[in-house]
Amino acid sequence: MTNLLTFDVSVEAEHGAPAPERLIFGDPRFTTWNLEEAPGGIYAGIWQYTPGKWRVVYDEWEYFNILEGHSILTEDGGAPRHLKPGDRLVLQPGFTGTWEVVETTRKDYVIRL
Numbered sequence: 001m002t003n004l005l006t007f008d009v010s011v012e013a014e015h016g017a018p019a020p021e022r023l024i025f026g027d028p029r030f031t032t033w034n035l036e037e038a039p040g041g042i043y044a045g046i047w048q049y050t051p052g053k054w055r056v057v058y059d060e061w062e063y064f065n066i067l068e069g070h071s072i073l074t075e076d077g078g079a080p081r082h083l084k085p086g087d088r089l090v091l092q093p094g095f096t097g098t099w100e101v102v103e104t105t106r107k108d109y110v111i112r113l
Helices: none
Strands: 014-016 023-026 030-038 042-049 052-057 061-075 080-083 088-091 096-112
Touching (some): 023 096
Antiparallel strands (some): 023 052, 042 096, 052 096, 061 088, 061 096
């Protein structure tokens, strides 16, 4: 057994969409490859979304790195932030705003509940 985990998408993917009451426009669909679930509510994986816009509310802490695509993340009361490959952010619990996918976006993430 190894304690080294590689980020490949050979794990079974989860599919879904934003809750209808959060959808602003489009028909965004997501694919999530949850590659690790560690004790203490820690998750790591890869997330991909197709174009559209919806409201987001974060109850968890999340670090992510944009791998592909173009999205716009806007915190309520803040300026839009364009996210492109190489951009990295931490979202803290309590973040609210909108996520707009302009071009299908893929990111890797670590989430702590």
